[in-house]
Amino acid sequence: MRHRIAVVGSGPAGLTFARVLHRHDYPVAVLERDPAPDARPPGGTLDLHEGMGQLALDKAGLLAEFRALSRPEGQAMRILDTDGTVLRDWQPRPDDRANPEIDRGQLRDLLLGPLDVQWGRGVTRVVPGTRDGVLVHFADGRQETFDLVVGADGAWSRVRPAVSPVVPHYSGVTSIETSLDDVDTRHPDLARLIGDGSLAVYGVNRSLVAQRNSGGHVKVYAKFRAPLDWHTHLDLADAEAVRSSLPTLFDGWAAPVLDLLRNGTAFVHRPFHVLPVSHAWAHVPGVTLLGDAAHLMPPLGVGANLAMLEGAELAESIATGPGDPDGAVRAFEEQMWARAGKWAKITAAGLERLVSPDPAEALALFDQVQPS
Numbered sequence: 001m002r003h004r005i006a007v008v009g010s011g012p013a014g015l016t017f018a019r020v021l022h023r024h025d026y027p028v029a030v031l032e033r034d035p036a037p038d039a040r041p042p043g044g045t046l047d048l049h050e051g052m053g054q055l056a057l058d059k060a061g062l063l064a065e066f067r068a069l070s071r072p073e074g075q076a077m078r079i080l081d082t083d084g085t086v087l088r089d090w091q092p093r094p095d096d097r098a099n100p101e102i103d104r105g106q107l108r109d110l111l112l113g114p115l116d117v118q119w120g121r122g123v124t125r126v127v128p129g130t131r132d133g134v135l136v137h138f139a140d141g142r143q144e145t146f147d148l149v150v151g152a153d154g155a156w157s158r159v160r161p162a163v164s165p166v167v168p169h170y171s172g173v174t175s176i177e178t179s180l181d182d183v184d185t186r187h188p189d190l191a192r193l194i195g196d197g198s199l200a201v202y203g204v205n206r207s208l209v210a211q212r213n214s215g216g217h218v219k220v221y222a223k224f225r226a227p228l229d230w231h232t233h234l235d236l237a238d239a240e241a242v243r244s245s246l247p248t249l250f251d252g253w254a255a256p257v258l259d260l261l262r263n264g265t266a267f268v269h270r271p272f273h274v275l276p277v278s279h280a281w282a283h284v285p286g287v288t289l290l291g292d293a294a295h296l297m298p299p300l301g302v303g304a305n306l307a308m309l310e311g312a313e314l315a316e317s318i319a320t321g322p323g324d325p326d327g328a329v330r331a332f333e334e335q336m337w338a339r340a341g342k343w344a345k346i347t348a349a350g351l352e353r354l355v356s357p358d359p360a361e362a363l364a365l366f367d368q369v370q371p372s
């Protein structure tokens with residue numbers, strides 16, 4: 001018997017869930033708020049870990065295509081002191097496939113493949129336990145019922161309230177994101193500074209990270225500790241004002257490092273919100289959460305990996321199980337909470353060290369986790 005399953009959200013969690021079900025010929029409704037795949041810029045680059053994101057793609061039958069698209073050389077990591085001195089310059093071996101990078105847009109298109117996503121279907125509320133199943137309310141006023149609704153709708157999930165009253169809180173660290181286009185041609189000095197992968201500079205309570213995406217595109221992240229309303233005197237919609245004021249936050253840093261900000265195009269403010277480290281809930285028949293909706297944590301390279309692995313695991317156990325989706329969901333939730341709790345602790349501690357009053361902490365963390 002096929003159950004009526006919906007997944008809310010077409011991010012890494014929702015698409016991987018749907019794609020693995022699709023591989024097993026199990027129907028699923030993918031409900032996405034955005035009106036089209038390209039309605040918003042897709043974001044930067046993601047490193048997919050061998051035992052997590054890559055394992056999920058394997059379960060979806062997409063590992064070979066991922067390998068063809070991804071950038072193993074993007075694993076390279078250079079760390080500079082604020083005066084521009086190179087402190088670390090780590091290069092992956094040519095055959096290193098541990099954490100290759102892929103542009104989010106490429107990953108999305110890979111996962112989308114044959115999926116028939118219902119675009120422009122913003123969910124406002126989910127009500128479990130009605131006579132006909134789980135009732136989904138949409139922004140356009142329509143309603144639909146399903147046997148299982150999977151909330152993969154990210155940090156500000158509209159599905160989460162059906163299982164948990166908890167909402168994300170501000171971590172104390174915020175970021176401004178900007179981009180450089182066509183860096184090898186337009187900014188060859190910066191291209192050399194960044195190298196093939198990422199460049200990071202750590203100062204007191206702040207850091208600057210530049211990450212190469214495909215096609216000469218670079219994303220730059222200025223991260224710093226500040227109250228959530230630090231920008232009351234700055235119009236964040238005024239790119240010129242942001243461009244000229246940002247370098248003052250990094251006063252005294254080497255000129256080429258600050259050029260990463262001075263040459264930025266658009267600027268996006270992204271405060272880091274998190275859910276409590278061991279966020280869990282009493283099981284609610286017919287509704288569950290995946291990815292950021294379940295366990296939003298600091299962006300330290302695992303959120304999308306966990307989201308994809310969870311999507312793949314839940315889909316696989318529903319599709320190959322004995323026809324008891326609720327049993328599959330219960331078992332999955334226990335496993336997800338244990339693993340996500342471990343990573344939430346690691347990433348919370350990591351954020352403390354990467355944006356720290358003592359920049360030596362960031363270097364020590366790098367030495368701890370990076371293979372020599």
Ligand SMILES: Cc1cc2nc3c(=O)[nH]c(=O)nc-3n(C[C@H](O)[C@H](O)[C@H](O)COP(=O)(O)OP(=O)(O)OC[C@H]3O[C@@H](n4cnc5c(N)ncnc54)[C@H](O)[C@@H]3O)c2cc1C
Nearest residue numbers: 009011012013033123153154291292299301302303304305
């Ligand atoms: C700057 C930055 C860098 C990062 N780098 C990495 C990295 O290198 N590696 C890594 O593993 N993780 C990384 N992360 C974390 C990663 O981006 C997230 O953990 C991941 O995107 C979570 O996937 P998701 O599918 O759970 O949610 P999302 O990616 O947020 O997707 C949610 C989807 O749901 C849709 N949606 C939202 N509300 C509704 C609604 N009401 N109705 C219908 N649809 C809705 C959204 O439009 C979206 O498509 C990074 C995060 C940031 C901010």
